Amino acid sequence: MHSSHPKLFHISEQPGISIFNPHPSPSYFDNITGDVVFAISEDLLHNYLLPRDCPRVTFYAGPETSDEDRQRFLGGNKARHVIITESGWYERIKQTILYCYEFASDDFVLIDKCAGYYISYKPVVPLAVMVIDNIMETLLNRDVEFRFTPSLAAIADIVKNSTLQFSLIRMRNAK
Numbered sequence: 526m527h528s529s530h531p532k533l534f535h536i537s538e539q540p541g542i543s544i545f546n547p548h549p550s551p552s553y554f555d556n557i558t559g560d561v562v563f564a565i566s567e568d569l570l571h572n573y574l575l576p577r578d579c580p581r582v583t584f585y586a587g588p589e590t591s592d593e594d595r596q597r598f599l600g601g602n603k604a605r606h607v608i609i610t611e612s613g614w615y616e617r618i619k620q621t622i623l624y625c626y627e628f629a630s631d632d633f634v635l636i637d638k639c640a641g642y643y644i645s646y647k648p649v650v651p652l653a654v655m656v657i658d659n660i661m662e663t664l665l666n667r668d669v670e671f672r673f674t675p676s677l678a679a680i681a682d683i684v685k686n687s688t689l690q691f692s693l694i695r696m697r698n699a700k
Contacts, residue, residue, distance in 0.1 A: 533564035533628045536573040545649045561644040569641030576621045580699035581610045587690035604670035612673045626651040
């Protein structure tokens with residue numbers, strides 16, 4: 526973590542949320558013991574700057590990433606992070622408006638450093654909200670290489686078996 530109080534965010538397609546109440550986690554985590562509010566760190570915010578249901582493979586080189594994987598997946602790439610999604614989502618990505626809610630980090634704890642996930646067991650009132658009406662422009666203004674492919678199945682398996690830091694998000698919606 527860069528500081529003891531990182532900037533935290535929640536991305537939604539819903540405008541005007543004035544309070545985020547804890548809900549059951551949509552994914553299983555050993556260390557979640559009740560209903561939670563999820564937040565994402567600023568470093569990995571780009572992984573969520575897509576329509577909620579859009580499947581994606583995201584990755585970056587971490588301290589344990591081998592030189593071979595670094596060269597294979599990021600060789601010659603100036604971007605630190607890669608996001609890959611399916612070509613069939615292109616129009617939906619172009620048309621979707623996102624709302625980026627900023628949270629104070631006081632009541633949050635880190636539960637997954639690789640994915641940048643934080644949770645709070647308390648209701649959270651956003652500090653601010655930013656409208657993102659051009660997802661692709663927003664992604665390209667961050668340190669991200671954004672790719673499209675017809676299907677994520679093969680790249681997901683390859684990345685999963687690499688030494689990269691990765692997240693496979695909404696893969697149940699992939700072709």
